[in-house]
Amino acid sequence: MPLGERGGWDKSESRYCGVETDFNDDMPQLLSFNLSTGGFDFVVATLMDPSYRPSMMEKGSSVSHVLPFAGSDLVLSPSQWSSHIVGKISSWIDLDSEDEILRMDSETTLKQEIAWASHLSLQACLLPSPKGASCANYARCVNQILQSLNNMQLWLRIPLVKNDDDSMDCDQLSDSWELWNSFRLHCEHHSQLSIALDVLSSLPSANSLGRWFGEPVRAAIIYTDSFLTNARGYPCLSRCHQKLVTGFFNHSIQIVISGKLVHSLPGVSSDSAADNIGNNIESAHRHPLRPYLDYIAYLYQRMDPLHEQERFELGYRDYLQSPLQPLMDNLEAQTYETFEKDLVKYIQYQRAIGKALLDRVPDEEASSLTTVLMVVGAGRGPLVRASLQAAEETGRKLKVYAVEKNPNAVVTLHSLVRLEGWGNMVTIVSCDMRHWDAPEKADILVSELLGSFGDNELSPECLEGAQRFLKQDGISIPSSYTSFIQPVTASKLHNSIKSHKDLVHFETAYVVKVHSVARLAPSQAVFTFTHPNFSTKKSNQRYKRLRFEIPVDTGSAMVHGFTGYFDATLYKDVHLGIEPSTATPNMFSWFAIFFPLRKPVCIQPGSTLEVHFWRCCGSTKVWYEWCVASPYPSPIHNSNGRSYWVGL
Numbered sequence: 001m002p003l004g005e006r007g008g009w010d011k012s013e014s015r016y017c018g019v020e021t022d023f024n025d026d027m028p029q030l031l032s033f034n035l036s037t038g039g040f041d042f043v044v045a046t047l048m049d050p051s052y053r054p055s056m057m058e059k060g061s062s063v064s065h066v067l068p069f070a071g072s073d074l075v076l077s078p079s080q081w082s083s084h085i086v087g088k089i090s091s092w093i094d095l096d097s098e099d100e101i102l103r104m105d106s107e108t109t110l111k112q113e114i115a116w117a118s119h120l121s122l123q124a125c126l127l128p129s130p131k132g133a134s135c136a137n138y139a140r141c142v143n144q145i146l147q148s149l150n151n152m153q154l155w156l157r158i159p160l161v162k163n164d165d166d167s168m169d170c171d172q173l174s175d176s177w178e179l180w181n182s183f184r185l186h187c188e189h190h191s192q193l194s195i196a197l198d199v200l201s202s203l204p205s206a207n208s209l210g211r212w213f214g215e216p217v218r219a220a221i222i223y224t225d226s227f228l229t230n231a232r233g234y235p236c237l238s239r240c241h242q243k244l245v246t247g248f249f250n251h252s253i254q255i256v257i258s259g260k261l262v263h264s265l266p267g268v269s270s271d272s273a274a275d276n277i278g279n280n281i282e283s284a285h286r287h288p289l290r291p292y293l294d295y296i297a298y299l300y301q302r303m304d305p306l307h308e309q310e311r312f313e314l315g316y317r318d319y320l321q322s323p324l325q326p327l328m329d330n331l332e333a334q335t336y337e338t339f340e341k342d343l344v345k346y347i348q349y350q351r352a353i354g355k356a357l358l359d360r361v362p363d364e365e366a367s368s369l370t371t372v373l374m375v376v377g378a379g380r381g382p383l384v385r386a387s388l389q390a391a392e393e394t395g396r397k398l399k400v401y402a403v404e405k406n407p408n409a410v411v412t413l414h415s416l417v418r419l420e421g422w423g424n425m426v427t428i429v430s431c432d433m434r435h436w437d438a439p440e441k442a443d444i445l446v447s448e449l450l451g452s453f454g455d456n457e458l459s460p461e462c463l464e465g466a467q468r469f470l471k472q473d474g475i476s477i478p479s480s481y482t483s484f485i486q487p488v489t490a491s492k493l494h495n496s497i498k499s500h501k502d503l504v505h506f507e508t509a510y511v512v513k514v515h516s517v518a519r520l521a522p523s524q525a526v527f528t529f530t531h532p533n534f535s536t537k538k539s540n541q542r543y544k545r546l547r548f549e550i551p552v553d554t555g556s557a558m559v560h561g562f563t564g565y566f567d568a569t570l571y572k573d574v575h576l577g578i579e580p581s582t583a584t585p586n587m588f589s590w591f592a593i594f595f596p597l598r599k600p601v602c603i604q605p606g607s608t609l610e611v612h613f614w615r616c617c618g619s620t621k622v623w624y625e626w627c628v629a630s631p632y633p634s635p636i637h638n639s640n641g642r643s644y645w646v647g648l
């Protein structure tokens, strides 16, 4: 399905490229020739005669007339219309013009063309860019259309413009994101309204470009005159444009080439070639824009293929999942199996345990002293295995207790004693660590009770219960963990949550493989827990105020919520985590967490976004509350854990 929303990018799929052209009766030939030879996959084509104006047609005649659509619906088959044509709405329309006749003509034409596109079952229509800074009437009309539209997407054409100079004349568009933002706010973030970015020869700063990857950009239109010329006379793009196009591929944004052949290629006359667009295709043998398409194909081929893990994760990109509740629920076999595939995680644990054993037992006592190690929350045994391997590696003697409250996982642990020959080195305990009456105290307490946000699977509460049976000088692995958050533009996540039409979904944290997001500021630490914590009985409630500085060159941006991560210190310098700047490479056990905002917050460049986060504890549950305090206050989300909580 080339034109609709695709799940993700994968090198095994073909790329999706289009050309912008006029519609005419040679369209079947144009399509069949270029689709079969790999020139392009779809055409952005005008739907109506550009000289048509409803007011002219009606003058002096009451006779009904046939609308001048470019080509009958019989020209192409229904599946060709739907898979290979994006309808280009007349570019002259101006619904915010001072001229009332033009305004009325524009509204009538827009509605007629969309109705025709729906009749043809097109998957998308390209709407012309608003003509001035004001777009309220255009947005009103589009919003009306959206209320009863079939599945068609409306791609609003937006030039990729952002000038850093504030002293510009007010009529000039200084940041086209503002135009998009006004339009989509008028249309209440409608999920069928998306963006086609017009990529020009000069590009804004990298920070401001990044914003668009959190917005619903479906297509990028690159003009032939934005291409440079390489040493052999062929079109190529600047390094910045190349990087941008690679970003588009990574986000399944379809590339459309627009304009005439402006490069005089060896043996091709630009005039004759341009005249050949859409007609006389056999004699041309190649579409005139083919050199540009070939260059885009070359950029695509040059990309690194996805790793196996990335391919696996494609299906999870931007897909919202409820966080696990391993304390309240019993995990299933396939969940354990997924954990167990993540070798990197267990290698880090094994390194940490090895270092702790060496610190605990000096070489001269290695053969006489036995270390008591307890794996609390042992699951199906991978941390028991890592502990035994660390003992073997370091030459230390070990006695292991494997404590697990899930009776189903305990069955596996018992069979592992036999299968892996753990013998009397390992004692299996089927019990909740908070209530276990341990026969002796541990030197080392090993656990992995971490959620994407660190403490969100109640590791603090569980370990607080378990530290009773850790010696006063005992070691906890992990020794600490910290959660982090970062403000993001994430229109796709926002729309998925909005589709549920209730408050509960906007006050829930989700585990998600975030992909189509724009990170608006570096992440900041939220809550830290340290183990063991024998000092005064400290509450696990937390409160943190954070201030994010939005870079000046980003431009204004929309905050749809916060992505959350964690970093854990297992022991000394051995850590593991998913915070982007320090993430453990090739570890895949955790996706990020996402805390949404009920109403997205618009922030200005150079301003401060002030956010408050609470970790609240009750007798039966733990939950988070969050809000924005500045630039303007949001409601406190999830008050009293009414929508989302973790059971104790």
Ligand SMILES: C[S@@+](CC[C@H](N)C(=O)[O-])C[C@H]1O[C@@H](n2cnc3c(N)ncnc32)[C@H](O)[C@@H]1O
Pocket (backbone or CB within 6 Å): 326, 327, 330, 331, 336, 339, 340, 376, 377, 378, 379, 380, 381, 382, 383, 403, 404, 405, 406, 409, 431, 432, 433, 434, 448, 449, 450, 462
């Ligand atoms: C995230 S899993 C990790 C399992 C295993 N250690 C691994 O790395 O694959 C956490 C495990 O801790 C167990 N668990 C959670 N809270 C517990 C508690 N209070 N007492 C005992 N086990 C607990 C869960 O049942 C689950 O098996």
